[in-house]
Amino acid sequence: MIEKTLKGKPAYWIWLAFLGMFMAVGAACYIRQYNVGLGLTGMSRDVSWGLYISQFTFLVGVAAGGVMLVLPYYVHNYKEFGRITILGEFLAIAAIIMCLLFIMADLGQPMRALNVVLHPSPNSMLFYDAIVLNGYLFLNILCGWVILTAEKKQVKPPKWIYFFVYLSIPFAVSIHTVTAMLYCGLPGRHFWLSAIIAPRFLASAFAAGPALILIACLVLKRVANFDAGRKAMNKLITIIIYAALLNMFFVGLEFFVAYYSNMPGHIEALQYMFFGMEHHGVMYNNLVPFMWAFVVLAFGAIALLVTPAARKNDLVLGIACLMLFVAFWLDKGVGFVLAGFVPNPLGEIVEYIPTMNEIGITLGVWATGFMVVTLLYKIAIGVEHEVEG
Amino acid sequence: MDKHRRKFLKIAGASVVAGIGAPAIIKLTATPALASGQGVAAAGHEAAPAAEHGGQGGHGEEAPQGVRLGMVIDLRKFNERPELLDAAIATCIAVHNIPEFPNSKDEVKWIWKAPFSGVFPEHSSQHSAKKITGNPAVSLCNHCDEPPCVRACPTQATFRNSANGIVAMDYHRCIGCRFCMAACPYGSRSFNWYDPRPYIKKYNKDFPSRMKGVVEKCNFCSERLALGQEPACVEACQGTGAITFGDLNDPNSGVRRLLDKEFSIQRKPSIGSKPSVFYIV
Ligand code: SF4
Numbered sequence A: 001m002i003e004k005t006l007k008g009k010p011a012y013w014i015w016l017a018f019l020g021m022f023m024a025v026g027a028a029c030y031i032r033q034y035n036v037g038l039g040l041t042g043m044s045r046d047v048s049w050g051l052y053i054s055q056f057t058f059l060v061g062v063a064a065g066g067v068m069l070v071l072p073y074y075v076h077n078y079k080e081f082g083r084i085t086i087l088g089e090f091l092a093i094a095a096i097i098m099c100l101l102f103i104m105a106d107l108g109q110p111m112r113a114l115n116v117v118l119h120p121s122p123n124s125m126l127f128y129d130a131i132v133l134n135g136y137l138f139l140n141i142l143c144g145w146v147i148l149t150a151e152k153k154q155v156k157p158p159k160w161i162y163f164f165v166y167l168s169i170p171f172a173v174s175i176h177t178v179t180a181m182l183y184c185g186l187p188g189r190h191f192w193l194s195a196i197i198a199p200r201f202l203a204s205a206f207a208a209g210p211a212l213i214l215i216a217c218l219v220l221k222r223v224a225n226f227d228a229g230r231k232a233m234n235k236l237i238t239i240i241i242y243a244a245l246l247n248m249f250f251v252g253l254e255f256f257v258a259y260y261s262n263m264p265g266h267i268e269a270l271q272y273m274f275f276g277m278e279h280h281g282v283m284y285n286n287l288v289p290f291m292w293a294f295v296v297l298a299f300g301a302i303a304l305l306v307t308p309a310a311r312k313n314d315l316v317l318g319i320a321c322l323m324l325f326v327a328f329w330l331d332k333g334v335g336f337v338l339a340g341f342v343p344n345p346l347g348e349i350v351e352y353i354p355t356m357n358e359i360g361i362t363l364g365v366w367a368t369g370f371m372v373v374t375l376l377y378k379i380a381i382g383v384e385h386e387v388e389g
Numbered sequence B: 001m002d003k004h005r006r007k008f009l010k011i012a013g014a015s016v017v018a019g020i021g022a023p024a025i026i027k028l029t030a031t032p033a034l035a036s037g038q039g040v041a042a043a044g045h046e047a048a049p050a051a052e053h054g055g056q057g058g059h060g061e062e063a064p065q066g067v068r069l070g071m072v073i074d075l076r077k078f079n080e081r082p083e084l085l086d087a088a089i090a091t092c093i094a095v096h097n098i099p100e101f102p103n104s105k106d107e108v109k110w111i112w113k114a115p116f117s118g119v120f121p122e123h124s125s126q127h128s129a130k131k132i133t134g135n136p137a138v139s140l141c142n143h144c145d146e147p148p149c150v151r152a153c154p155t156q157a158t159f160r161n162s163a164n165g166i167v168a169m170d171y172h173r174c175i176g177c178r179f180c181m182a183a184c185p186y187g188s189r190s191f192n193w194y195d196p197r198p199y200i201k202k203y204n205k206d207f208p209s210r211m212k213g214v215v216e217k218c219n220f221c222s223e224r225l226a227l228g229q230e231p232a233c234v235e236a237c238q239g240t241g242a243i244t245f246g247d248l249n250d251p252n253s254g255v256r257r258l259l260d261k262e263f264s265i266q267r268k269p270s271i272g273s274k275p276s277v278f279y280i281v
C-alpha cells in the first residue's frame, strides 16, 4: 500500500516539498540546540517549560480526538462514519509522533531518554504517560493498517482486531487524562492544581481533534475527490459543538472558583492570562491578546457551527472549524502551560518569549506531523478509490 | 572547632547505629566519583519505603526513624550581620562549582537571597515589621521529607536518601525533562541551559562540575558530610548560630534543642512536603 504515496498530482508534490522545507529548517535548528543547549530557547529557570511541552499537551488532545470517530462507529454501529474512521486513526498516529518529537526536543539530555524505561518510576506521571502514549500509537498503527488492508482485499477485517479497536477507546481517554495528571498533581502550582483539568482537556480534545478531521474532509473533497458524506459531517459538527461548549463551561467554572473564592493563588494565573498582572510597577501581559483571541474565536466558531445556513457552505464550515482549532490551540497549546509558571514559587513574574530557533524546531515538528498525515491519508484514500473502482 | 567536629562524627555514628554500615555512609553521602554511580541511587531507593512509612498511624505524629538531616536558619542573626549571609552564599558557589551566568534567564542557584514575602508567602502579614520587610530572607532546597520533586522524577535521578533524608541528584541519570522543576513548590532547582563550565569563576577540582541539560540544586553538602565536615554554608557562619545543622530525629541534637526552645517556621507548610529547613524569624 505504501506505493500509493509515490504517485500524485503536482500539487501533492509541491505540498510535500513545502513541508520538507520546514522539516529541514527544523532539523537544522535542532542540531544547533543539541550542540549549544536549551539556552537557545526562551525558557528560563522560572518558566522551565515552553512551546515544546505546550505543543505536546495540545497534540495529545488531537490524538485523543480521533476516538470521537472510532467510538460511534464501532460501539454504536454508526455506519456513516465508516469512511472516515480511518482518518481519525491516522491523524492520531501523526499527532502522537509529533508529541514524541516535542518531548525529545525538550529533553536536556535526549540521548538518555531510555532512562525512563531503564529506571521505571511508578511514582512519576511521566512514566505512565510514556506507556500510554506509545501504547496508543501502537494500537492506532495496528488497527489502521489491518482494517485498511482488509478493505483493500475487500474482505472483512479479522475478528481479533476488534479487541484492539475497543482497547484503543480507553487508551484514547487515558492519554489525555494522564497528560492532565502531569500538571494537576503538582502541589505548588495553583493554576494546574484543579480536578477539572482532565475533563477540560478531554472536552477541548474532543472538539479540536474532530474539527481538524472535518477540515481534512473538506480539503480531501476538493483535492482528492473524497466525499465523507454530509450526514457524517453533520454528526461531527454536533460532536464538536457539544465538546466545545463543555470546554468553555469548564473554563467558566475555573473563573468562578477563582474570583468568587477570592483566593490569590487561584486568581493569579487567570489574572495574568486574561488581564495582565502588575508586579513592582511593571505590567506583565504577554498572554492577554492570545487569551482573548481564544475566547472570541471559540464563541465565534460555535456561533457559526450552530447556524444551519453557515454549516451548509463548505468554505464557512471550514473557516469555523479552523477558528475552533486555533482557539483551542491558544487555550491549551499556549496559555495553559505557560501561565502555570506565573507567578513563580517565590511570587516573582518572569515572562517567556520563544526564540526564533525554538520556533524553527516547533514548525519543523508540525511540518513532520503534516507530512505523516498527508502520506497516510494518501494511502487511505488511494485504497478507497481503488475499492470503489 | 573541635566540638563541631565531634558533633558531625556523631551524626555519622547515628547512622551506624541505625544499621547503615560505615562504608554505606561514604557511599550515601557521595564522594564525587560515587555521586554519579548507579549504586547510590539504588541504595537510596530500595530502603526508602520501609524507612519512610513505618509507624505512621491516624492523625498522630509519625514515629521518626533513622536520621533526617535538617537545618535551622536564624534570620535574626543574618539581619544583624548581613555580610554573614553573603559569605555563606559565596562559599557554596565556590565549593560546588556553581556557574555564574550573566543572563538571569540562565541562572543556576543553590542558595540565594529573596524577599521574606517571596520565601514565606503563607507567613506574610499585610503590615510586616521593618526588620522583616527591610531584610532579605534566604532560600535553598528544603530537603523535604515528602519531596514533590522526587515524586515527579521519571528516572529516579532525584531521590530521597533514606539513610539521612537528603534529597540527592544523580547528574548522570537525569534526562533533563525538568518535571522536578515544575514540581518543586519552592523554586529550589536550576537547569543547565548551557554548558556551565565556562561560567565557573574558580574551579574546585574536589567537586564535579555538571554538564548542560541536567538539573541541579543544593545537596546539603553530602560530599563534605562524607568527610565528617559540616556543610560549607554552616561552616561560613561558624560560631554565630546563624545556621545550625543536624539530625531532626535525634531529640538531643543541636537543631532539635534549638527548635524546642525557639519559635520556628517552615516554608509553605500547607503544601505538605515537610521541609527539613526551619527558620527562626
Ligand atoms: S525544596 Fe524542592 S527540590 Fe528541595 S526537596 Fe523540596 S521539592 Fe525537592
Ligand code: SF4
Pocket (backbone or CB within 6 Å): B152, B153, B154, B155, B156, B157, B158, B173, B174, B175, B176, B177, B178, B179, B180, B181, B214, B215
Ligand atoms: S530533570 Fe532530571 S531530575 Fe528532574 S525530573 Fe527530569 S530526570 Fe528527574
Ligand code: SF4
Pocket (backbone or CB within 6 Å): B091, B092, B096, B110, B111, B140, B217, B218, B219, B220, B221, B231, B232, B233, B234
Ligand atoms: S548546604 Fe551546602 S549545598 Fe546546600 S546551600 Fe549550604 S553550602 Fe550550599
